[in-house]
Amino acid sequence: MRKYGKMKATKKALLQVICNKCGKDLEVKDGSVREGCVRIEYPFDYFSEKDGYIYEFDLCEKCFDLWIGEFKYPAKIHDMKEYM
Ligand SMILES: [Zn+2]
Structure with missing residues (x-):
């Protein structure tokens, strides 16, 4: 869940x-989140019972870890150095 204020002209x-x-109220400084945060914004499509709805939420790192810890098969984790 995010709150925005006015910035110059059109940006928030x-x-x-x-x-x-x-x-948890995550640390935000100069318009950026300063700690682990997972932002999900997912539009469901035709093949879903949620067709036409966009789900949007934020999770702190601890809640993200608890969530993926419930997966039957663990999430794949890649080292970002692979992409540099
Ligand atoms: Zn949390």
């Missing part, structure tokens, strides 16, 4: 990010 400044699962 990020003011606050709250983890949708636990309610």
Whole structure:
């Protein structure tokens, strides 16, 4: 869940990010989140029962870890150095 304030003309400044699962108020400085945060914005399509709806939420790193810890098969984790 994110709150924005006014910035110059058309841009919005990020003011606050709250983890949708636990309610933790994440550190935001100069319009950027300064700690682990997973932003999900997913539009479901025709083949879903949620067709036409966009789900949007933020998770702190702890809640993300708890979420993926429930997976039957672990998430693949790549070292970002592979892409440099
Ligand atoms: Zn959380």
